[in-house]
Amino acid sequence: MKYYIAKRAINVLLIVFAVSIIIFLLIRLAPGDPAITMAGEHASAETLAQMRTKWGLDKPVIVQYFIWLGHALRGDFGQSILTHQSVLVELVQRFPNTLELSIFAMAFATIIGVLAGIVSAVKRYSFLDYTSMIIALFGVSMPVFWLAIMLIMVFSIRFDLLPTGGRLGVMYSIKPLTHLYLLDSLLELNFPAFLDALKHLILPSLALGTIPMAFVARVTRSSMLDVMSQDYIRTARSKGLNEKAVVIKHALRNALIPIITASGTEFAMLMGGAVLTETIFSWPGLGTYIVQAVSARDYPAVQGAVIFVASMVALVNLIVDIFYSYVDPRIRYE
């Protein structure tokens, strides 16, 4: 088992390394560069040349890559061209925002999705089945930003229940220890802030979690249907177990593998930052950070962010793989 994890860990490193080369080249292939983007109409040939030298952009690409790699291996992802801040510091500040939102969105997606999937599978071809699947289809088809604006207009403006965006109301202040506001406010025993942060999380999680929810629901449904037609389910029923025990203890437990795969994949994708949701709800997460960095051609920031995201995705996949063995003792890794 340990041997397997070690092998997988090395795999992750190789993937991240390959990603770093790819993104390094890709962002430099895009037309324009940070000097032009900043200078705009002020740009004359001399100013641009000066700016490029200051940022080391005049060296050949390969040289630039190895300079960057040398620093990165020592933990220094460089300075953002736009903000002059350390890229790593900025990423570490932004990531918990995305993490908190992703966790909540996935919680919503998994709970509702699995429930909907189970209900659909158990009461196949019933009204509930069709309704859940139509809602799932709706969730997957609606553009996220439209859904987000609709949620704001209904719950925030029309019914004045929830805030329109941001992470926290302006009158509250939380000492940022982990940057996960719910955790930090509890640690401070600041309950009003805790509730306010929670209120701010609801709408974005709903908007963001709708697509994963639909996906999880469908996977649950098909996986459950598959399992429920197995022989051992028939045996369990004939043994006299009540239906609830059959479904939950036996069927669901065995149907979990594909569901975990689906949830894990969706969660990994959410870690990359959900740009549209973050934009509408003014949620300062990784997604908007990356988009802004790309627009400004902020090479160090784009690289650092993409590698960070790639590592997170690979890590989540690794954890999901390890989790399998707890769910299904038959799975052993050689």
Place this chain on the structure above:
Amino acid sequence: MKARKVLNSSNGRGLVAQARSEELQKSANKNQPRGGKSSMKRTLVVALVLVLGVSLLAGCKPVAKQPVTFVFAKGDAVELDPADVTDGESVTVMNNIFEGLVRYKSGSTEVEPCLATSWDTSSDGLVWTFHLRKNVKFQDGTPFNADAVVFSYERQRDPNHAFHQYGKWEYWGWCFSEIAKTEKVDDSTVKITLSQPFAPFLSTMAMFTMDVVSPTNCNQWKDQWFSHPVGTGPFSFVEWVKGDHVTLEKNPNYWGTEPQIDKLIFRVIDDPSSRYLALQKGEVQGMEFPNPTDLPKITQDSNLVVLSAPGLNVGYLAMNMGADTPGFQKPFGDVRVRQAINYAINKKDIVDQLYKGTATPAVNPIPPTLWGYNDAVQDYSYNPAKAKELLTAAGYPKGFKTNLWAMPVSRPYMFDPKAIATAIQADLKQVGIDAEIVTYDWGTYLKKTEAGEQAMCLLGWTGDYADPDDFLYVLLDSDAAKVGSAGNVAFYRNPTVHALNKEAQMTTDFNKRVELYKQVQQIVHDDAPWVPLAYATQTLVFAKNVKGFVLYPTGDYHFDTVSFETSK
């Protein structure tokens, strides 16, 4: 013993099942609610619910005595050093924390004393002596004096200055390269020496780049200085949660008029429609740059007030007159052709349909909010018949083929260049001119137009400082028409204009300069190197009860005059 063995083995299902049900019985008995334990549990649960419920209510009701807070929705700042920033979002925050030696008069482009109470110029125009205001303190308590001014400026200019390494100081190179040295004369007097006379200097001194920073603070924070700004202005910095908000609070020791709000919060909302939603709900009391498609709804909303005025910018079509450039085409050397094109383009339609009410049609190269604007200049009307007449007179009765370059990116003075190019192309077709639309990526576009590879191009300019020199010299003077690095992409070289521009740069007599620039505008109009298209307006929206906000043509936001009207 036997029983235990049976229990531990997985054989003998029946026995296992029996043993299990016995165990279940035992544990069920254990869980039988005994009076005391469960009621305690119940009270605990009730108590917890009550606590949560109370804190929920506590969170809902606003605290009784709140400081007067004004929340403004805008994009995020990039960094908080006034001399290192190049973007408008950062400048907005800077303008409330910092001040310079001079500043723009409220809502105007004229300059008035600020941290300097008066100034003198030497007879050759090279040495400017500023007399500093006394008894002014920085927000960290340290005194404002000549040393602070010298520090703020020399760190940008001198590569050997200890602080130079911490910033890029781009604007110094763009606008202040004529400053040779800043020196202290005594604690309240500073001498700035220029390498050549430059009358617009005073206007450039009102720019954010020349705001005075606290040297003590800079030296304390060194390269982290960008997140801990300390100035002399009406508001002090409290905190900056990146991507979320910047909080400022009233500076109790401010030397000038005390602000009427206690807390100023800039809330980061990048999406214009989300800003509008937050404003509707009352989460913010003001916002910038609404979505043009939301504007009709906003103007109808009786709870909101829309403020708009032309910004310090111009969007234009430049016609390449440089015969020494690769893109030059013979027709554009004839003034009649250029005037014909002016008559052929329906400016009003373009501004109404494509800018959707976020701009006003342009007449001169400088916007009407800038002093020196010549309102006596008569714009070319939309007159395709006259255009055809002029073209025939010039020898092109059937028109000619040419190219029209358009930017690939949205600019502040031109939201959708492609659409505007298409409209102009259609207008020109009407008079027989067949223009092919050409585009390159933004960097390449700038490089090529500076080298004169185009016949006609769309471009624009946002002014850095409120002086006509920033437009008329930078964009239309022969000095700026060097092939390969031209800011004057029409390659318009008129010796009279050049002489007038130069004279206006040398003399510090304000009225004389106004005269000179008015002449320049008339000549430029007659020579028609451009078709000036539009001045983009800056639009801000406020809640009805917000009073006292003044729109500055330069796009600066000052919140020290803002107050809330107490409810009736």
